[in-house]
Amino acid sequence: MKKAAIGIDIGGTNTILGIVDLDGNILKRNSMPTKTKADYHSYMTALVDLIKETIEPLKGKVEIIGIGVGAPNGNYYNGTIEFAPNLNFKGVVPVVDFLKERFEYEVIVLTNDANAAAIGEMIFGGAKGMKDFIMITLGTGVGSGIVVNGEMVYGHDGFAGEMGHTIVDPNGRDCGCGRRGCLETYTSAPGIKRTVFELLSEMNEPSILRSVSFEDLSAKMIDKAACDGDVIAKEAFDYTGDILGLKLADAVAHTSPEAIFLFGGLAQAGELIFEPVIHYMEEHLLNIYKNKVKVLPSKLPPGDAAVLGSSALVWKELG
Amino acid sequence: MKKAAIGIDIGGTNTILGIVDLDGNILKRNSMPTKTKADYHSYMTALVDLIKETIEPLKGKVEIIGIGVGAPNGNYYNGTIEFAPNLNFKGVVPVVDFLKERFEYEVIVLTNDANAAAIGEMIFGGAKGMKDFIMITLGTGVGSGIVVNGEMVYGHDGFAGEMGHTIVDPNGRDCGCGRRGCLETYTSAPGIKRTVFELLSEMNEPSILRSVSFEDLSAKMIDKAACDGDVIAKEAFDYTGDILGLKLADAVAHTSPEAIFLFGGLAQAGELIFEPVIHYMEEHLLNIYKNKVKVLPSKLPPGDAAVLGSSALVWKELG
Numbered sequence: 020m021k022k023a024a025i026g027i028d029i030g031g032t033n034t035i036l037g038i039v040d041l042d043g044n045i046l047k048r049n050s051m052p053t054k055t056k057a058d059y060h061s062y063m064t065a066l067v068d069l070i071k072e073t074i075e076p077l078k079g080k081v082e083i084i085g086i087g088v089g090a091p092n093g094n095y096y097n098g099t100i101e102f103a104p105n106l107n108f109k110g111v112v113p114v115v116d117f118l119k120e121r122f123e124y125e126v127i128v129l130t131n132d133a134n135a136a137a138i139g140e141m142i143f144g145g146a147k148g149m150k151d152f153i154m155i156t157l158g159t160g161v162g163s164g165i166v167v168n169g170e171m172v173y174g175h176d177g178f179a180g181e182m183g184h185t186i187v188d189p190n191g192r193d194c195g196c197g198r199r200g201c202l203e204t205y206t207s208a209p210g211i212k213r214t215v216f217e218l219l220s221e222m223n224e225p226s227i228l229r230s231v232s233f234e235d236l237s238a239k240m241i242d243k244a245a246c247d248g249d250v251i252a253k254e255a256f257d258y259t260g261d262i263l264g265l266k267l268a269d270a271v272a273h274t275s276p277e278a279i280f281l282f283g284g285l286a287q288a289g290e291l292i293f294e295p296v297i298h299y300m301e302e303h304l305l306n307i308y309k310n311k312v313k314v315l316p317s318k319l320p321p322g323d324a325a326v327l328g329s330s331a332l333v334w335k336e337l338g
Numbered sequence: 339m340k341k342a343a344i345g346i347d348i349g350g351t352n353t354i355l356g357i358v359d360l361d362g363n364i365l366k367r368n369s370m371p372t373k374t375k376a377d378y379h380s381y382m383t384a385l386v387d388l389i390k391e392t393i394e395p396l397k398g399k400v401e402i403i404g405i406g407v408g409a410p411n412g413n414y415y416n417g418t419i420e421f422a423p424n425l426n427f428k429g430v431v432p433v434v435d436f437l438k439e440r441f442e443y444e445v446i447v448l449t450n451d452a453n454a455a456a457i458g459e460m461i462f463g464g465a466k467g468m469k470d471f472i473m474i475t476l477g478t479g480v481g482s483g484i485v486v487n488g489e490m491v492y493g494h495d496g497f498a499g500e501m502g503h504t505i506v507d508p509n510g511r512d513c514g515c516g517r518r519g520c521l522e523t524y525t526s527a528p529g530i531k532r533t534v535f536e537l538l539s540e541m542n543e544p545s546i547l548r549s550v551s552f553e554d555l556s557a558k559m560i561d562k563a564a565c566d567g568d569v570i571a572k573e574a575f576d577y578t579g580d581i582l583g584l585k586l587a588d589a590v591a592h593t594s595p596e597a598i599f600l601f602g603g604l605a606q607a608g609e610l611i612f613e614p615v616i617h618y619m620e621e622h623l624l625n626i627y628k629n630k631v632k633v634l635p636s637k638l639p640p641g642d643a644a645v646l647g648s649s650a651l652v653w654k655e656l657g
Contacts, residue, residue, distance in 0.1 A: 092626070101626070150494070167486050168491075170487055172486050172487075172592075172593055174486075174594025174595065176627070178626050178627065180591075181624055182592065184624040185587075185588040185592070186588060186622060197625065198624070269505060272499075272500040272501060273498065273499065273589065273592045275492075275493025275494055276493065303508065305500055305503040305515055307411070
């Protein structure tokens with residue numbers, strides 16, 4: 020019988036579920052809202068129902084071998100979500116224990132969403148066969164997953180790989196984490212928006228973006244303006260690439276990866292972001308690392324990446 | 339028969355050799371100058387003679403099980419020293435191959451000096467039993483060795499762990515590597531000297547260090563002045579601790595270690611440096627990491643650390 024893993028991505032808005040085979044085919048999808056459940060227990064009960072409902076039609080055709088969960092502030096060692104700022108669940112939430120009491124699969128694991136994306140890239144994407152690489156997710160926030168010697172770096176506490184919260188400038192922009200100048204405040208979707216507003220205040224060049232309010236401005240609009248030759252929008256991508264390139268150079272000086280994969284909304288701007296990131300990373304790299312590290316777009320399909328990554332946790336665990 | 343490993347530390351000035359048992363006892367020491375040999379072949383020939391001469395009196399009493407070499411720009415994968423700026427040997431130097439042709443030991447390995455120090459800390463020092471830690475060497479330069487899941491992080495190319503060349507300020511101080519603002523330009527022995535001169539230019543406070551030239555000033559003098567209450571010297575340690583604390587916080591966001599060990603001249607300043615480093619690291623840490631990461635002095639004896647570390651490479655290799 021064909022084997023498959025359940026991949027679950029717990030996002031701030033929606034929880035997405037997919038049954039995925041070893042080739043990365045999604046045999047079945049499902050989803051439910053995350054936020055409507057006020058407390059953890061009712062949410063988890065609904066999630067268990069969703070899992071049962073989704074696997075029911077596959078019974079006898081597919082052998083489910085495990086569940087992988089990707090979640091913000093997910094802790095691999097404890098199988099818990101811990102103090103996730105964007106979820107309703109407060110404190111430390113024992114997701115894996117809850118699932119283990121209700122399912123008998125050999126593998127039930129959880130990690131944070133960026134780590135899940137990294138493992139997805141390793142099992143199904145562009146990092147197949149790579150032993151040392153970094154995955155950077157450039158979305159509403161900036162996440163990262165670091166792989167060394169073919170293994171995910173979880174660190175002593177299970178929370179390794181928060182490159183979005185390395186510091187660009189200790190006196191820089193306010194970050195949602197309570198500190199200032201984190202990478203995330205510059206190279207996320209809201210980050211490039213902030214950069215546009217900084218540039219609008221500093222530069223005199225005309226720009227189509229001068230007619231848009233902070234609330235109305237989106238990363239997509241900046242992308243389009245840059246493609247249309249808007250000087251401020253192009254400069255915003257250059258500035259973003261400079262800062263990301265600098266911090267990628269720092270990351271290389273830590274774990275010296277073969278490749279760095281960029282994933283998420285900002286990465287979809289293509290050359291607009293890759294060109295400056297690669298240029299500035301090379302400029303900031305120590306000599307011994309120059310012209311060695313590939314900066315590549317993720318090969319995971321954007322819509323399915325989270326579910327593929329979460330299911331990949333199971334395949335990775337089974338080696 | 340008692341087993342022992344040969345540890346060799348190739349420094350810019352001297353090459354030091356020790357025969358070390360599994361308890362970290364140095365059974366025999368020897369050394370020779372590094373720089374007097376103009377070319378690689380004559381240096382390596384002298385080194386082989388030195389090894390033979392040193393092990394000769396132990397024959398029949400001790401079984402030598404391998405050779406570990408620590409060297410600047412040492413590459414673990416290739417067993418080579420590559421483009422080391424402080425050595426006479428130019429280009430890529432195949433140290434391990436040279437030794438393998440002349441000795442039949444099961445293990446002959448090489449890595450850079452900071453990695454060797456990290457493995458020394460793991461086998462003989464304060465990192466015994468730790469699976470995730472970072473070693474920072476604060477000497478003439480700043481080196482680092484990163485251990486994840488109990489394994490040294492060598493990276494894709496064998497050159498991982500150059501935290502001394504992560505960038506504090508891309509427009510900062512000139513670095514010997516050709517770039518600007520590397521951590522090494524602030525937190526090495528020459529770095530704190532530069533900081534004193536920066537502070538002497540900025541502050542009006544009297545200081546005993548105002549009578550000393552740049553050439554005459556040493557890190558030891560700054561240490562002594564700070565102990566005597568000199569405001570500039572104390573401020574220099576605070577400034578150094580701030581910058582090191584910031585970059586350690588970044589390092590934690592990469593690999594989330596259990597502990598960070600500080601080693602080398604600057605670390606010997608004790609509380610003068612540990613107090614501000616810990617204070618500022620905690621200040622700069624993302625919430626989830628706060629009050630978790632120990633910052634500790636290396637437990638390796640300063641004089642023997644290099645040889646212990648190099649020999650530990652062999653013990654580590656044999657598991």
